[in-house]
Amino acid sequence: MTIVVGFVPTKEGRAALARAAEEARGRHSRLVVVNSHRSTGDAHDDSAREAETEIQQVADGLSGDGVEVEVRRLGRGNEPAEDLIAAAAETDADLIVIGLRRRTPVGKLILGSNAQRILLDAPCAVLAVKG
């Protein structure tokens, strides 16, 4: 079994990675962490390093528990949804885990376009967790 998770260093991204790690442990699944980014400036480089550090910490913990982890750092200019769906298709994944923002009390009733696209086009089930 393979679980694919999209990670960015935000509250939602962390919630998704933590839940995906938990599911991978519980299901004895392989975990593929997809870290998509589009920009290439200096500010981005800091964010990319932060993301890599966080992913590495989770990966080290999982490896210690005998869970196989693969990290894919993608910056090819795709939308995150495209990267996640492609990774899920390629690895014949059983599950994609994504993080969603919590809606504020006055928040609009609209899901982000990336989340909608993943939910509609994923080749497998999608687990959506709140940040």
Place this chain on the structure above:
Amino acid sequence: MTIVVGFVPTKEGRAALARAAEEARGRHSRLVVVNSHRSTGDAHDDSAREAETEIQQVADGLSGDGVEVEVRRLGRGNEPAEDLIAAAAETDADLIVIGLRRRTPVGKLILGSNAQRILLDAPCAVLAVKG
């Protein structure tokens, strides 16, 4: 642990119920099946009976495996999203399972309003499976 699943007798509803049953078995969770309906006419009564028969078959199978199943038949005029979210809050659920329609090749990039509402307002993680 408690898993809440929304069921209607459609391809998506069946996919959601089957996956929720599988998750309940794997996680040794209690399963709460919420069967929302709004209409009260004769056509509806047939549909309601069909739904009850299908739910009962799944419930019997799960009970045989030692999984506790509770079926809630709701027809109070709420949107299905409201019933599901209320059931999840009341049972302190860990997971809601919903079924999504597959998008056709020319299908619009819009999730149904019930699905969006559940994803945004659920008090727990949501697992979305394709019909």
